[in-house]
Amino acid sequence: MNGSTRVEETAQPAADAGLAFRRHDHRHCCGGLIARADELATERGLKLTPVRRRALEILLEEHRALGAYEVLERLAGEGFGNKPPVAYRALDFLVENGMAHRIARLNAFMACMHPGDDHTPMVMICRACRSVAETPAEPVAAAVAGAATAAGFAVEGTVVEALGLCSACRARGEG
Amino acid sequence: MNGSTRVEETAQPAADAGLAFRRHDHRHCCGGLIARADELATERGLKLTPVRRRALEILLEEHRALGAYEVLERLAGEGFGNKPPVAYRALDFLVENGMAHRIARLNAFMACMHPGDDHTPMVMICRACRSVAETPAEPVAAAVAGAATAAGFAVEGTVVEALGLCSACRARGEG
């Protein structure tokens, strides 16, 4: 697992911004996040059933954005159903409950690194290595809210995706 | 044309923010924007060919987000090709050259209201009336750039989409 995100770090971003772009042993993130998801489910009376849990694990293990059909393929290989709704329903559950994000631009999904924090993250999509990283973006959310309010629009959700080059690919001269 | 965007205005947003949500005679916007597109094409040595031009006109006339196949249907009805690539190529040209925007969340396209301004707009998508409005959002772009820079990420493009309720739908108690 995880072949695509082993890229060298070149700068020290704030907090965990850009984690997916950096070399790291992400077994540290998987276990903790599954445990956190269990907690959340218990707190909120949600059912993190086997398919849902496994779908989340798959997203965490890959540590990148996966298409619904990629997730489906893995689920089917493990004895779950192999029809699209199986994957879409599990992924929709995860997204609705803040355990995963949908990347609109890629028609793909990735595990949320801060489940339950009610954060409004922004995702960065590297066009060279195709990796995707989530970063906190409260100022962005605030700016979006400001612009929307000026237009009389009540924001209920946002999609904020930046496309470009991650630090590793820039360092490698992908520019 | 334009059945879907005749909703009552309830507040006076800054600039033209939320124009699509307000009652207006948009013939005023269409002609000028086509002229502007012609200028841009001339300035930059681009060819605003008949299909491309007509695709832009269709987006302007509808004044809402249209799926590629909706545009295709209209193009085909006017004697252009009726196969998907005909629409996708024209729309891609318009998007690449700043004359239209792709709304990732809706898999749809809409005419740009400020072609050539090199603005980084944000779009607001009303879940009740399905209309979509573009609004300038420099502070959002700045915030995105800030968060990205902190992560060592070089932004080349952004997708900023707000989902929620427009002022008209809120006033109608759609909440």
Next chain:
DNA sequence: TATCGTATGTTATAAAGTAACAGTCAAGTT
């Protein structure tokens, strides 16, 4: 007028997403 590049058109197919209904199962009800 040959040819070169750009644009348009077509065939065919891939990729993404959903509606509708059937079967399963745990939890509560009688």
Next chain:
DNA sequence: AACTTGACTGTTACTTTATAACATACGATA
């Protein structure tokens, strides 16, 4: 225990969105 209910999983069948690959047209220019 038998029944009912509601949430979840699974399936069939289909729609919508998108692209690769190749064929044709057409203007500019050498």
